[in-house]
Amino acid sequence: MGLMGLLNKGSVYAERLPGASIVMAPVNWGIDNAQAYSMWYMLFGLACCAIELMATGSSRYDFDRLGMFYRASPRQSDVMLIAGTVTLKMAPRVKMLYEQMSEPRFVVAMGGCASNGGPFYYDSYSVLKGVDKIIPVDVYIAGCPPRPEALLQGCLAVQKKVRTYKLGQPRGAAIRIGQEANASRLALDNLVPPRAFDDLQILDIRGQKHE
Amino acid sequence: MPFSMDIYAWDSFPIDTLLFWCFAAVMLISGLCVVTVKRVFHAGIAMIVCFVCAAGIYALLGCPFMAALQLLVYVGAIATMLLFAVMLTDKMMEPRPNTTFFQPFMGLFASVLLFGLLWLTVSSSKFGFAGWANSTAASSSAIDITSLSTTNIGLRLLTPYAVPFELISVIILATLIAAIALARKEDRSPADSGTPADAPASPAEPASTPAKE
Amino acid sequence: MLIALIAIYAAVSVNALFLIWLERKISGRIQRRQGPMLCGPKMMAQKSMWLGGWFATACDATKLIFKEDIIPSKVDRLGFILAPIVVMLAAIAVYVPIPWSATSYHQTEQVTFAFADLNVGLLYIVAVPSLTVFSILTAGWSSNNKYSMLGGFRSVVQMLSYEIPMVFALMGPIILAGSLSLGDIVKAQTQGLFGIPFLGWFIIPSVIGAAVYFICAIAESNRPPFDMPESEQELGTGFNTEYSGMRFAMFYLAEFSNAFVVSSIFTAVFLGGWSIPGITPPPELNLGFCILPYFDLLVGLVVFSIKAYSVLLILMWIRWTFVRVRPDHLMNFGWKFLLPLSIANVIVCTVIAAVQQIYYGGLS
Numbered sequence: 001m002g003l004m005g006l007l008n009k010g011s012v013y014a015e016r017l018p019g020a021s022i023v024m025a026p027v028n029w030g031i032d033n034a035q036a037y038s039m040w041y042m043l044f045g046l047a048c049c050a051i052e053l054m055a056t057g058s059s060r061y062d063f064d065r066l067g068m069f070y071r072a073s074p075r076q077s078d079v080m081l082i083a084g085t086v087t088l089k090m091a092p093r094v095k096m097l098y099e100q101m102s103e104p105r106f107v108v109a110m111g112g113c114a115s116n117g118g119p120f121y122y123d124s125y126s127v128l129k130g131v132d133k134i135i136p137v138d139v140y141i142a143g144c145p146p147r148p149e150a151l152l153q154g155c156l157a158v159q160k161k162v163r164t165y166k167l168g169q170p171r172g173a174a175i176r177i178g179q180e181a182n183a184s185r186l187a188l189d190n191l192v193p194p195r196a197f198d199d200l201q202i203l204d205i206r207g208q209k210h211e
Numbered sequence: 212m213p214f215s216m217d218i219y220a221w222d223s224f225p226i227d228t229l230l231f232w233c234f235a236a237v238m239l240i241s242g243l244c245v246v247t248v249k250r251v252f253h254a255g256i257a258m259i260v261c262f263v264c265a266a267g268i269y270a271l272l273g274c275p276f277m278a279a280l281q282l283l284v285y286v287g288a289i290a291t292m293l294l295f296a297v298m299l300t301d302k303m304m305e306p307r308p309n310t311t312f313f314q315p316f317m318g319l320f321a322s323v324l325l326f327g328l329l330w331l332t333v334s335s336s337k338f339g340f341a342g343w344a345n346s347t348a349a350s351s352s353a354i355d356i357t358s359l360s361t362t363n364i365g366l367r368l369l370t371p372y373a374v375p376f377e378l379i380s381v382i383i384l385a386t387l388i389a390a391i392a393l394a395r396k397e398d399r400s401p402a403d404s405g406t407p408a409d410a411p412a413s414p415a416e417p418a419s420t421p422a423k424e
Numbered sequence: 425m426l427i428a429l430i431a432i433y434a435a436v437s438v439n440a441l442f443l444i445w446l447e448r449k450i451s452g453r454i455q456r457r458q459g460p461m462l463c464g465p466k467m468m469a470q471k472s473m474w475l476g477g478w479f480a481t482a483c484d485a486t487k488l489i490f491k492e493d494i495i496p497s498k499v500d501r502l503g504f505i506l507a508p509i510v511v512m513l514a515a516i517a518v519y520v521p522i523p524w525s526a527t528s529y530h531q532t533e534q535v536t537f538a539f540a541d542l543n544v545g546l547l548y549i550v551a552v553p554s555l556t557v558f559s560i561l562t563a564g565w566s567s568n569n570k571y572s573m574l575g576g577f578r579s580v581v582q583m584l585s586y587e588i589p590m591v592f593a594l595m596g597p598i599i600l601a602g603s604l605s606l607g608d609i610v611k612a613q614t615q616g617l618f619g620i621p622f623l624g625w626f627i628i629p630s631v632i633g634a635a636v637y638f639i640c641a642i643a644e645s646n647r648p649p650f651d652m653p654e655s656e657q658e659l660g661t662g663f664n665t666e667y668s669g670m671r672f673a674m675f676y677l678a679e680f681s682n683a684f685v686v687s688s689i690f691t692a693v694f695l696g697g698w699s700i701p702g703i704t705p706p707p708e709l710n711l712g713f714c715i716l717p718y719f720d721l722l723v724g725l726v727v728f729s730i731k732a733y734s735v736l737l738i739l740m741w742i743r744w745t746f747v748r749v750r751p752d753h754l755m756n757f758g759w760k761f762l763l764p765l766s767i768a769n770v771i772v773c774t775v776i777a778a779v780q781q782i783y784y785g786g787l788s
Contacts, residue, residue, distance in 0.1 A: 034486035287554020
């Protein structure tokens with residue numbers, strides 16, 4: 001505990017020395033980017049958004065390109081994707097899971113239900129009207145459910161937030177990924193070609209080439 | 212020279228001796244911890260530390276075979292199974308409840324008795340691996356490293372000591388069979404189980420079930 | 425000595441980091457994904473998927489160092505703190521007797537290049553992972569979490585049962601080589617079987633033993649398809665559920681370094697280690713010493729790593745191909761199938777060694 005705490009707070013103390021910021025700037029840049037590129041998300045799905053979450057994690061969209069992969073334990077995960085409707089019965093569990101996560105931790109409210117109660121359950125007696133009533137949310141993603149592209153854009157937004165986040169300081173305002181993200185497939189195409197296996201043919205169920 | 216008592220020979224740094232004292236000290240402390248700490252689980256951990264130190268001392272004595280076996284059998288199997296059993300008992304997270312007033316004194320008495328017995332045995336017996344050496348009629352009182360090699364141990368076990376070795380294996384086989392017999396689920400005859408569904412079959416069944424067990 | 429120790433630690437850590445990257449890339453290739461792409465030079469990532477995301481594991485390690493280190497309030501602190509350290513210690517200690525290469529430069533006979541070529545090397549390699557069993561059990565129990573505890577118990581049951589066929593499978597090479605030292609076992613494999621130099625590798629006389637050892641080694645290192653101790657679905661990563669930050673990283677690195685140890689032992693014991701089949705250089709001739717001193721050492725290192733990484737790739741292939749086995753199937757498989765098979769292998773190897781001894785002179 002002592003060593004780990006020293007390791008974590010070391011940079012904070014080192015920055016107080018005169019002229020240390022020149023040395024610490026590249027170190028901080030490295031640490032920020034390291035944290036941004038290894039956001040392990042929690043294996044946690046609540047409703048139909050979880051299906052889109054699984055689709056994003058699988059071959060076509062591939063979370064692993066961002067360095068994200070699932071951990072089943074909240075202690076080891078960095079980001080919690082609230083994928084689906086949070087019922088009042090589930091809400092204490094969601095809060096408990098958030099409390100079990102280790103700092104720095106981030107929350108993405110995925111879809112309408114997690115953001116504000118949703119398009120279908122807005123008048124339901126048993127649904128929490130937005131997960132930000134119990135835990136702080138960093139990124140809201142619109143959609144019901146959001147397309148995988150929108151979720152990827154939300155994760156890129158989380159990465160942007162991780163890079164500027166400093167431990168113990170208030171985190172900035174929440175980022176909102178709008179409806180237009182769902183329509184456009186802009187998420188990652190500019191950065192990396194989405195498929196490296198153009199030579200592989202996708203065959204449909206009858207064994208013919210997929211158009 | 213694996214172990215020398217010449218601790219004052221500073222010209223050649225006595226790393227073996229130093230290691231021996233380290234192992235011995237840790238072994239003694241952890242051995243004390245086994246009987247003094249309040250939590251049974253911590254006592255188990257201390258016992259494993261004790262075993263590991265014993266393995267280290269075997270290695271220092273020039274018998275790495277015994278050291279590896281100590282690790283494999285005592286740490287890997289026996290201590291782990293012991294901890295396993297300790298963990299399955301109830302309320303092991305809490306410290307052990309207070310014992311009665313006389314219990315420490317009784318323990319002290321028993322251990323002093325045991326220590327005296329061991330001391331008598333050790334001081335009255337001759338060391339220097341005479342027992343090993345006599346069988347080849349090459350007796351020497353010093354520790355002969357070559358007689359402790361793995362090949363030698365294997366040869367001794369299978370030539371002069373073959374009968375006790377085989378006897379031990381028979382005993383282990385008997386233990387194994389006994390354990391299987393104890394752990395095996397009994398073939399209950401349908402009459403014992405008493406379920407109505409099995410009842411009609413009961414007159415025909417007992418002939419086929421093994422009655423010997 | 426200290427430098428060698430530090431070198432062991434550095435090699436274990438760096439190699440484990442590389443292996444995690446490789447595993448993610450290979451899993452991507454098998455599942456028609458790309459694996460990590462963004463954390464690294466983007467120009468290279470656009471060329472090929474194998475050039476992308478080089479810093480993925482470095483990022484993970486850095487992040488885990490700077491993550492909050494949680495010790496839950498109701499854990500058993502001694503066991504909780506001790507367990508990952510002992511796991512990492514055992515993972516490093518196993519590397520000691522592995523024969524990476526051999527050289528005859530300046531010597532009259534080949535000298536094994538290992539940190540210490542113990543004369544009970546094989547036994548040592550079987551014995552040291554028993555510390556891992558103990559510490560995984562401790563980690564699971566002292567977390568005070570029912571999933572962790574179940575994971576720890578499963579791990580102990582699995583590792584103790586698969587240790588027995590593993591030791592029996594390693595008996596075959598011991599009998600054939602007549603030695604417990606890994607360096608001697610590799611040297612025995614350079615001499616050929618029945619006078620034919622190409623049959624020297626012990627995977628040929630003891631093919632059953634090699635298969636049994638391979639399966640048992642996967643089970644010993646808790647890798648899929650034998651990863652019930654840390655099954656994500658039902659146990660929530662099992663014995664390391666409560667571990668976060670650096671302590672979890674120790675378990676994670678130890679797992680991958682154990683995978684490399686397993687493939688190294690398989691290479692040394694069954695695949696002839698640093699030797700090239702059919703080529704048995706006389707010890708007084710240092711191959712190509714006019715080009716470079718210690719030329720044979722370098723060739724041996726390259727050959728060894730090619731073999732070890734090939735075995736490792738098969739391990740990863742198996743990991744991403746097979747589904748997890750059920751605990752009772754695992755027990756049945758280990759005790760009723762692998763154990764008799766490995767004992768049969770001992771008998772076969774004894775017969776082969778006797779024939780070799782009588783008709784072609786001793787191996788050792």
